[in-house]
Every structure is written in structure tokens, then in C-alpha cells.
Amino acid sequence: MAKNALQAQLLKAGLVDSKKAKKISKQTQHAKRIGDSESLETKKALAEAQAQKLEKDQKLNQQKQQALEEKALRANIIQMIKQHQIADTDGDVSYQFVDASKVKKISITQKLYDQIVAGHVVIARLEDGYALLPRPLADRIDTKMEGFMVVSNDTAEDTPEEDDPYAAYVIPDDLMW
Template sequence: MVKNALQAQLLKAGLVDNKKAKKLTKQAQHEHRTGQSNEAELKANIEKAQQDKLQKDQNLNQEKQKVLEQKALVASIIQMIKQHRIKEIEGEIAYQFIDNNKIKKIYISQQVYNALVSGSLVIAKDQDSYAYLPKPLADKINQKMEGFILVNNSEKNNETTEEEDPYADYVIPDDLMW
């Protein structure tokens, strides 16, 4: 049981537990009998504990704020993808790409296929499906957060071949059908 108001306040604030309160009570009784007093030390310990708790709470709030900002960013990117996706894509041409180390196959129209191969369209992850987005929007999304754009052929088209490559004179088309 708590003997004085200070211990009650410490328990209420969560700075000490019942075991620590009993220890402090016994220590106070011993000091009272012997005539010693450590009130200044006790107050310093209480102040230190309060400062530690305040610092811990601030760090926890910062982490929560970062998580909330991350969720808001993901939500805004998903909203951008949903608003600007190209809807008329169905066709009979197969296009394969990699998503999470798995090869995915989709059937698209010739116009969408040509745009994907040339790099003017990209494939983005839209929660449980795929979205086809214009290249400038994909660049904006990548600036905000990476991981949403799965296929971006414009990066491959901008690569330069090395001079020592013996097959540099032979152009390999990207639109080969196997």
C-alpha cells in the first residue's frame, strides 16, 4: 500500500511500480529512524525519470508521425495511379514482365504494346492489379517513392553500348515474338 502522496503520484504517473514504491517506503522509514534524508536525491531521481519518460514519448511520437506520413504518401500514389491509368488496353498480343521474381503475362493491344516497348508507357503496381501509366507520371511517382513502377523500358532504351562490345553493330529489337 502507498504510504504518502508522493508515492501515489509516482504510481499514477507510471514512473514506479508497486515493488519500487514498497522499497521507497522502507527506505523512507529507515531514514526517518536513523535521521538521514535523501529528499534531494529522490527529487533528482524523479526529475530524471520524468525527463527520460518525456524523451521516450517524444521519440515514440516521431516514429508514429513517420509511419503516418509514409501511409499518406502511399495513399496519394495509389490515388494518382487510379486517376491516371489507361483503361483501353485489352488485345491479343502477349506481353511478359517480372513482378516479385515471377513472370507475369498480360494480353494487350498493339498500340499499348508499342508504347510499352518504346518507353512512353510504363506498368505500375496497383494494389492487386497492374496499371498502365504515361512516362511523366511514372517519373513523378518514382521521385516520391520507388517500388510502384514494375516495367519502365525507357531506361533500357537510354543505355549506351560499350565500345569494346563485339556485337555493338548488331541491333537487337525489343519487340521479338518467340
Template structure:
């Protein structure tokens, strides 16, 4: 007569009599039959929650992929800079440039200095120091990810002057030595 183990235990313990157990089981059956409409709502809510969780998981996964891709890209750029940087640049000529709103000064040889001023070389940030790279490599790096190239004088050399500028005839040299 008893439908579940809990009712059997309650009967043995003497906490519930047979009449009360039958009433409770009938009530449970009635709730189960009446709860079929609620069951559909519950299933719909569960499905909706699963879809929301899946959408959140996909968004988190895409964010992780983007972060991982950016890390890989930065690592490949640092590797490119390290492989292609010009070594033995020490010299007496000083070159000043702006990095993060601070004026930085490097001492380089005259050949590197002339190439920087002409725009055939650029200065790139390499960890905590600076590297001198060919312009073609700098363009490839900027195409992948910006922020590594600090000084690129080829862009300034290519700028055209305004026709209405009264001082257009006066060229301001970049390589003045003070």
C-alpha cells in the same frame, strides 16, 4: 501531542503508549531532517526519469508520424495511379514482365505494347492488378516513393554500351515474339 492520525488511532486501540508514540515521531522528524540530502537525489532521479520518458515519448511520436506520413503518401500514389491509368488496354498482344521474381503476362493492344517497348509507358502495381501509366507520371511517383513502378523500359533504352564489349554491334531487341 500526537502528530498524525495513524498514531492517534494506534493510541486509542492501545497498541502503542505515549512514550512509544513520542519516540516514533522524534525518529520520523530526525529521518526527515537527515533525508534532505536523499531528497535532492530523489528529485534528481525523478527529473532524469521524466526526461527519459519524454525522450521515449518523442521517439514513439516521431515513429507514429513517419508511419502516418508513409500511409498518406501511399494513398496519394494509389490515387494518382487510379486517376491517370490508361483504360481500355485489352488486346491480342502479350507482354511479359517480372514482378516479385515471378513472370507475369498481360494481354494488351498493339499501341500500348509499342509504347511500353519504346519506354513512353510504364507498368505500375495497382493493388492486385497492373496499370499502364505515362513515363512523366512514373517519374513523379518514383520521386515520392519507390516500389510502385514495376516495368520502366526507358531506363533500359538509355543505357550505353561498354566500349570493350565485342558484341556491342549486335543489338538485342526487347520486343521479340516467341
């Protein structure tokens, strides 16, 4: 017997015989089964695409979050430098140092000059200029984010290499030119 009304009407009208109706119903069942497997494949592909999109969005959000955290940390460090920089630096002694392969020069007092050479005071980059900071604060800033310290004379002596022919000739780093 025919499964749907259309097949029943075609059989009554004599346009289709029972063999042809069975063949058509088998073809439709087969098409439904294939369609179901195709729909499963499409559902899997869609779920995979959604998972990839979700992963990509998470990575993008993580990168944005890291950028915001870095920006906040940078602003925090700049605020710390501004609050704790040594204020009375103007003097008649000039101190020259290298920043980004350029020689820079600042005028400071003799006391600050001696402290910089001894390693008690550090020169830090502050927006367009430079700031003088006490060594403990500079160390804390350097552990949080590198790149702010320009001149940091360590108190530890540099150990010369064993095969250095000029190891016996010590060059002082506080020469006045």
C-alpha cells in the same frame, strides 16, 4: 536547552541528560541533511526518468506520425494511379515482364506495346493487379514513393562495360516469342 517538547519532557523527567539530548539533536540534524541530499538525488533521478520517458514518447509519436504520413501518401498515390491509368488496354498482344522474380503477362494492344517498349508508357503495381500509366505521371509518382513502378523502359541506352566480351552483340528487348 532542548529544541522540541519531547526532549524537554525527557530532561524534566530525568530520563535523559543534557549531553545525551545534544547528541540526539545533532544526530537528527545530520539525518535531516543526509535526507535532504538523498531527496535531491531522488528528485534528480525522478527528473531524469521523466525526461527519458518524455523522449521515448516523442520518438514513438514521431514514428506513428511517419507511419500515418506514409500511409496517406500511399493512398494518395493509389488514387492517382486509379484516376490516370490508361483504360483501353485489352488487346491481342501479350507483354511479359518480371515482377518480384516472377514472370507476369498482360494482354494489351499493339499501340500500347510499342509505347511500353519505347518508354512512353509504364506498368505500375496497383493493389492486386497492374495499371498502365503515362511516363510523366509515373516519374512524379516514383519521386514521391518508390516501389510502384514495375516496368519502366528508359529511352537512354545502357552503356556497356569496357571489358564486356559480348558488348558487340546487342540483344533487342522487344522480341516476340
